[in-house]
Every structure is written in C-alpha cells, then in structure tokens.
Amino acid sequence: MFKSLCQKMFGRSLWVYHANSGGCNGCDIEVLNVLTPYYDAERFGIKLVGSPRHADVMLCQGPALRATAQALRRAYDAMPAPKLVFAIGSCACGGGIWHDTYAVLGPVEKVVPVNFYIPGCPPRPEAIIYGVAVAVGLVDKKVAPVTFKQLELPIPRYHPSDLHGQDELVVYEKSETL
Amino acid sequence: MSLLSKAREAIICLKAGKVTLPYPAQPHAPAPNFRGRPIFDAAKCIGCAGCANNCPAREILIFDPCQEIRVLHYLGRRCTYCGRCADVCPEKAITMSQDFETATDKIGDLSQHLELFMSTCQRCGRCFKESSPLEQLKLKGYRCDDLEHEHVIFRSQSYLKDAPVVDDINIELD
Numbered sequence: 514m515f516k517s518l519c520q521k522m523f524g525r526s527l528w529v530y531h532a533n534s535g536g537c538n539g540c541d542i543e544v545l546n547v548l549t550p551y552y553d554a555e556r557f558g559i560k561l562v563g564s565p566r567h568a569d570v571m572l573c574q575g576p577a578l579r580a581t582a583q584a585l586r587r588a589y590d591a592m593p594a595p596k597l598v599f600a601i602g603s604c605a606c607g608g609g610i611w612h613d614t615y616a617v618l619g620p621v622e623k624v625v626p627v628n629f630y631i632p633g634c635p636p637r638p639e640a641i642i643y644g645v646a647v648a649v650g651l652v653d654k655k656v657a658p659v660t661f662k663q664l665e666l667p668i669p670r671y672h673p674s675d676l677h678g679q680d681e682l683v684v685y686e687k688s689e690t691l
Numbered sequence: 692m693s694l695l696s697k698a699r700e701a702i703i704c705l706k707a708g709k710v711t712l713p714y715p716a717q718p719h720a721p722a723p724n725f726r727g728r729p730i731f732d733a734a735k736c737i738g739c740a741g742c743a744n745n746c747p748a749r750e751i752l753i754f755d756p757c758q759e760i761r762v763l764h765y766l767g768r769r770c771t772y773c774g775r776c777a778d779v780c781p782e783k784a785i786t787m788s789q790d791f792e793t794a795t796d797k798i799g800d801l802s803q804h805l806e807l808f809m810s811t812c813q814r815c816g817r818c819f820k821e822s823s824p825l826e827q828l829k830l831k832g833y834r835c836d837d838l839e840h841e842h843v844i845f846r847s848q849s850y851l852k853d854a855p856v857v858d859d860i861n862i863e864l865d
C-alpha cells in the first residue's frame with residue numbers, strides 16, 4: 514500500500530535535496546556521481562535542487578551531530594508535505610564508526626524519520642540508483658533478516674527423556690547421531 | 692562559421708555514442724575485489740567472537756545467555772564493509788559477498804542473528820595465554836552486549852555482578 518501510494522505521489526519525478534549533516538564527503542561524491550551522464554539519474558526524473566522548499570526527497574549523508582541536528586530538522590520541516598528521506602551511507606543508517614563518540618548523536622533517524630536506507634561506506638552509485646528504484650517501485654528489495662537457531666542442543670542432561678539406565682550406566686540414545 | 696562549429700559539435704556527440712549505464716534494467720557486476728555485505732556461515736562459526744572484538748564499527752554483538760549458547764548478532768546498519776571480520780575469522784565462516792543491492796525500507800532487514808551452540812571444554816583446563824595484557828583484559832569472561840539497545844559492552848560479566856574481575860582472570864590463566 515505504501516508502495517502504491519509512493520508511486521502515485523512521486524510518479525513523475527523526484528526532486529532531491531542533498532543534506533550533509535557531518536559526513537566525510539564520500540557519500541556526497543557518490544551522490545554527485547549518480548547525477549553524471551554515465552549513471553544518469555535524470556532518466557528517472559531525479560533532479561538536484563538547492564533548497565529543501567523545492568524538494569520531494571532529502572538525501573541525508575553523515576550522522577546526526579550535536580551541532581547539525583537542529584539544522585537538519587529545520588531542513589526537514591521546510592520540505593513540502595509528501596516527503597521522503599533517504600539515509601545514504603553507514604553513517605546515516607547507523608551512526609558510522611564514531612557512533613558512540615561525544616559529537617555524534619547517532620543515525621539520522623534520531624532526528625528525522627527515515628523512509629529508505631542505503632547502507633555502504635560509501636554505497637556504490639549503482640546501490641543508490643537501486644535504492645531509488647526500490648523507492649519508486651521499479652524493483653523489489655532483495656535483503657531479508659537472517660536468523661540461525663540451534664534447534665536441539667546436543668547435551669544429554671538437557672534431554673532427560675532420552676536418557677535411560679543400562680547396567681549401571683546411563684546411556685544417551687542420540688549419542689551416535691550427534 | 693557558427694553552423695560549421697555546430698556541425699562539428701554534433702559529429703563529436705554522435706561519435707561518443709551512448710554512455711549511460713542501463714543499470715536497474717540490466718545487472719551490473721562490481722569489480723572482482725569489491726567488498727559487499729559480509730555473510731555469516733553458522734555451520735562453520737565456532738563462536739570465538741574475534742569478529743566482534745575486531746569490528747571498528749562495534750556492530751557485531753555477542754551475548755552469552757548461558758554456558759552453552761552464544762548469540763552473535765550482526766546489525767549491518769553501520770557496517771563499513773572493511774572486511775576485518777573476514778580477515779580475523781579462523782574458520783573462514785565470514786565471507787565478504789559482492790552483494791551491494793542492500794537498499795531497504797527497514798533497517799532490521801540487514802541484520803544476521805546466529806544462536807550458536809558452544810560445547811564446554813573438557814580437556815586439560817589450561818587455557819592459552821593471550822599475547823598482551825590488554826588482550827587478556829579484553830577477552831576474559833562472558834560477553835554481555837546489550838542486544839536491545841545495540842550497545843557493545845567491553846567488559847566481562849563479572850563487572851556487572853560485582854565479582855572481583857582480577858581473580859576471574861587469575862582463575863582462567865592458572
């Protein structure tokens with residue numbers, strides 16, 4: 514439903530505003546790389562604008578810093594109502610390497626609500642295009658959480674039902690298979 | 692004159708051809724030495740927590756609920772794909788994949804959660820000594836990272852239980 518709503522609202526073109534709240538400029542260079550003729554993001558209607566008041570999408574790079582969090586929030590508030598926020602890079606997604614230092618508050622989602630995450634340090638230009646394509650609905654997302662659980666612990670005393678006595682010895686039934 | 696220059700420009704443009712990458716329509720493989728998302732192989736992992744101790748972003752969390760189970764939680768959100776975990780892994784259970792198409796709308800999609808069975812040591816009881824005093828301090832005891840708030844706690848559990856940690860180290864080294 515969110516996707517269809519997205520397609521309806523942002524069907525024609527996304528005007529992006531590029532907000533760096535204290536990153537290292539690695540992600541900025543990759544975002545500008547996306548706008549070059551080789552990757553050519555303008556075929557999706559993506560256009561870089563200079564003011565958040567003209568923008569539909571805010572591309573956040575860098576973690577939310579103590580000094581820039583308020584400015585980032587003001588830029589977000591200045592955008593007109595149907596708005597998306599992309600967190601680009603591992604700093605914006607999770608706080609980066611210096612996520613626990615004094616100046617860094619954490620990921621940008623502590624300051625502005627984030628709709629799409631594009632991790633990477635920096636993400637490839639293809640990864641950014643892929644994120645935009647996921648947002649617009651051209652492709653489906655590929656990642657899913659992975660969980661591995663040990664279903665049965667191979668310890669005899671955890672399975673008292675499998676233990677049985679045999680000539681003064683206690684034998685564990687499944688010991689051959691484990 | 693101006694017409695000629697325009698014609699020359701047009702010829703240059705036609706000669707260059709189309710350079711735009713047809714990326715989302717056709718796949719574009721990265722270079723062979725590109726490092727993407729690390730993949731954890733639970734079948735090979737022995738739960739040594741070397742990756743968690745070497746992660747510069749501190750995003751591989753280790754939690755030991757009991758003697759036999761070790762929970763390894765990879766967040767994936769602030770991973771810089773540096774590959775140090777894959778370098779340090781003694782069993783090569785971590786491989787850096789070429790997967791870069793990781794854009795998602797939920798950050799939890801990137802996590803990997805392993806619950807590993809740790810068998811108890813029933814050999815001689817003498818442990819190998821760590822090389823430096825710093826590493827001895829770092830690696831003692833159970834790890835008890837905060838999985839809910841995604842914090843790494845670089846201490847042994849005995850700190851929290853008000854037990855003397857010095858004795859703890861002596862017991863394990865003797």
